[in-house]
Amino acid sequence: MPTDTARITALDTYDVRFPTSRSLDGSDAMNPDPDYSAAYLVLRTDAGDGLEGHGFTFTIGRGNDVQVAAIEALRGHVVGRSVSDLCADPGSLNRDLIGDSQLRWLGPEKGVMHMAIGAVVNAVWDLAAKRAGRPLWRLLAEAEPQWLVSQVDFRYLTDALTPDEALTLLERARDGRAERAGTLLARGYPAYTTSPGWLGYSDEKLTRLAKEALADGFTQIKLKVGADLSDDLRRCRAARAAIGPDVRMAIDANQRWDVADAIAWTNALAEFDPYWIEEPTSPDDILGHAAVRTAVAPVKVATGEHVQNRIVFKQLLQAGAIDVLQLDATRVGGVNENLAILLLAAKFGVPVCPHAGGVGLCELAQHLSMFDFIALSGTTQDRVLEYVDHLHEHFVTPTVVRDGHYRAPTTPGFSAQMHPESIAAYVYPGGTFWSTELEEQS
C-alpha cells in the first residue's frame, strides 16, 4: 500500500427527498405514503485525485433531517483521518464509530445512530473502491479471506460464528472465484421485481405490470398484502392468473400482523402458492417469526429490511425463524456488518435475498449479492435480488437490469453517487423542486 499524506477534509451532508407519495409508488400496508429520501453524505479529501466517498441512509420522508443530524454527529471521527489508512482498513473506522461509548448509548447498534454509522462506513467503502479502481463487488471478491475476516466485528456473534469458522467459509469458496466472476459478467445476478405489486395500484395496473415483468425476463414477482384480506385474495388471484403457475410470487405484509394473524392470513392466501411471506410481524420478534415459520410451511418466511443488526440476524438463524435472509444495505452498520451477516447466513445455509428498491438500495445491494456469489455462498440457487424500477435516474451509475438479471457494475466504487443536479433539485426544503412546491402551497 503506498503511503501518502492525504486526509479526509470534509463530511458534507444533504437532506434529499423525492415526492414519491404522489403516485403511490412504494405504498404498502404499513407505509401508505412514503416520500423516498436519502440522508446523504460526501467525504472529501485533499488527495487531489478528484475522488470522493458517497454514502447515504434510505428513509421515507419525515425524520430524514434527524438522520442527517446523526450522520453529522460522526464528523469528528472521520475528518482529519488518513485516506489511505481508512481505505486500507474501513473496519477500524467501523469499530471506532460503534465503540464511541457516548453515542453507543443512543442504540446500541440500532436505529438512527446505527444507520448513520452505516452511511459513513459505506462512504468510506465507496472511496476505497474508487481508489482501487474497482467496483466494490470486485474489490471484496478479490480480497484475501483473512483481510475480510479482519473487517468483521465478531462481538456478540461468537456463540454462532467464530473468526476461524468465517475464515473457513471464505477459504472454502476460493476455488472457482474466477469462473463465477466470468458467469456474473456474462449473465448478471438474478433479480425479482416488486414493481407490479404496490398496494396503491389498481388490479388492472397490477395485471399489466405482472405480465410486463414476465416479458422482461423476471421469474419472481412480489405483491404487498396485509391491509384487507378480501383485497389480498382478489389481487393474488389476479397476479397468479397473469403469471401462470410456474413463476414465483412472493407476498409481503410489511410487519402488519401479530403472530396469530400472520399465520391465519398467510394460510388463507396459500391457495395462490406464495413463495415466501415477507415481514409477517415485527422485525424484532425472533420467536414470533419462528412460530409463524412452523405454522405456514411450505410457504417460506423472509425478513430483514428492518432487522437492526447482526445480533438479531444471528438469533433469527439460531432459532430457525427464517428461510430467506433479506439484508439491507443501509439499515445496519455498513459493508462491515453486512459481511458479518453474509457469513452468518453462509454458516447456517440460509439464502440471502437482499431488500432493495427505495432510493439507491438496488445500486448498493447488488455489490453485496455479487460478492456473496463469487466468494462466499458460491451459488445463485434460490437467491434473487429485489428490483424496483424507481429513481435510478438520479444516480451517476444506475443499476442496469436486463432479462431479469442485474448486470455487474464495472465503474469503480459502490454505485452510491447521485447526480449533483438531482441533489440540487431535491434537497429539502431549499432545493429547486421543494422551494417551488412550498411556495405554491403558501
Place this chain on the structure above:
Amino acid sequence: MPTDTARITALDTYDVRFPTSRSLDGSDAMNPDPDYSAAYLVLRTDAGDGLEGHGFTFTIGRGNDVQVAAIEALRGHVVGRSVSDLCADPGSLNRDLIGDSQLRWLGPEKGVMHMAIGAVVNAVWDLAAKRAGRPLWRLLAEAEPQWLVSQVDFRYLTDALTPDEALTLLERARDGRAERAGTLLARGYPAYTTSPGWLGYSDEKLTRLAKEALADGFTQIKLKVGADLSDDLRRCRAARAAIGPDVRMAIDANQRWDVADAIAWTNALAEFDPYWIEEPTSPDDILGHAAVRTAVAPVKVATGEHVQNRIVFKQLLQAGAIDVLQLDATRVGGVNENLAILLLAAKFGVPVCPHAGGVGLCELAQHLSMFDFIALSGTTQDRVLEYVDHLHEHFVTPTVVRDGHYRAPTTPGFSAQMHPESIAAYVYPGGTFWSTELEEQS
C-alpha cells in the same frame, strides 16, 4: 372531565449536559467517561393555570443534540392539540407518534426516534398528573383497570398477553390497593444502591461507600464488573467483606461479554455470592441471555436498561431468559409502553427492578414501581428500585431516599421538572457552565 379549549402552544427543547466524566461517577466497563445528559422538553399551554409538561431522554453526552432533533421532529404531532383530550388519553398521542409511518422507518420502535416518543409521551403524563393534582404513581394506581388497558398498545404482544388478560391482572390487584398505598406512604419503596460500585473508584472508596450504604439502610448494593477479571475478583472480595454475607450484592457487566465469556466470568465470581448478573451480553440477544441464565444459576440474570421496546421484553420472558426485569423510564415509548412491560412481567411472574440513576431516572422510575406495587404486582417481595446519589439537586422535586427506601412523592406530576437555573447553567454549548469551560479551553 371538564371540557375546555386550552391547547398545547409550544414544545421547547433543551440540550442539557452535566460534566460527570470528570469524577468518574457512572463509569463502567462499557462507558468509561459518561457526561450524564438530558434531551429535555417542555410542553406549554394556553390554559392559564401555569402548568407545563416536562419530559426528557437520558443520554450520556455526545449525540444528545441528535436526540433533541428527534424530539423536535415530533413537534407537529403535539402543538395545537387539546390539552384536556391529551391528558384524558395520552395513549392516543402514543399511538399517533408510533404510527407516523415515515418516522417509523427510522426504528421501528427503537433507538433515537423511539426514545424521543417516550420523552414527549412522558411530558404529557407529567402534565396530566399535575392537572389531576396527583403524583403520577397515584394517578395510575387509582385509575380504572379498563382505562389502563386502553393506554397500552398490544400490537405484537397478543401471542403473550391479550387485553383481556391484562384486565384480569389489574382487576386481581384491585383488592388491597388502599392498604398498600398506606404502606407505601408510611415506609416507602425498597431501594438498592449502585453508588459504591463504579468501576473508576478505588478499593478504599468502594469499601467505605459499601459500609455507608449499609448504615444508610440499604439491603442490596451493586458493583460494576467486566473490564478485568483479577480486578473484579479483588473488588468483589472487598465488597463482600465490607457488607457481610447477608446483604445482597448484584454485579453488572454493562454488555461487555459474548455468551461464553459471560458464563465463565460470572461463574468465576460465584464464590462471592452475587445476587444477579446484570447485562451479561447484548441487550438484543434474547437467546444469549437464555443460555447464560441456564449456565450461571443460581445467580440470577437481569437486564432491561437498554432493551428497546415491549417486543424484546416479551421474548425475554417467553424464552425464560431473565429472572429480573429492569425497565427504564426513558428508553422505551414512555409510560404507555412501560405499562405494557409491567403487565408482561406480571403475566410471567417476573419481578421488575427498574434501572435508575443517570439524570432524573430515579425521579421517574419511582412512580412506575409504586404503581406496580399498589395496583398490579401487589408486592415488593424481591423488588428493589435502583438508587444512585447523583444530580438530584437539579430537580424541583428530587427523590427522597431514607432507610433504604424511596419515599413516595406527594407533589403532583411525574417529578420530571428541572430547576430553570440548572437548565440555564448546563445547556450545551451556550449555558453559563459550558460557555465558561469552552472559553477556557480556547
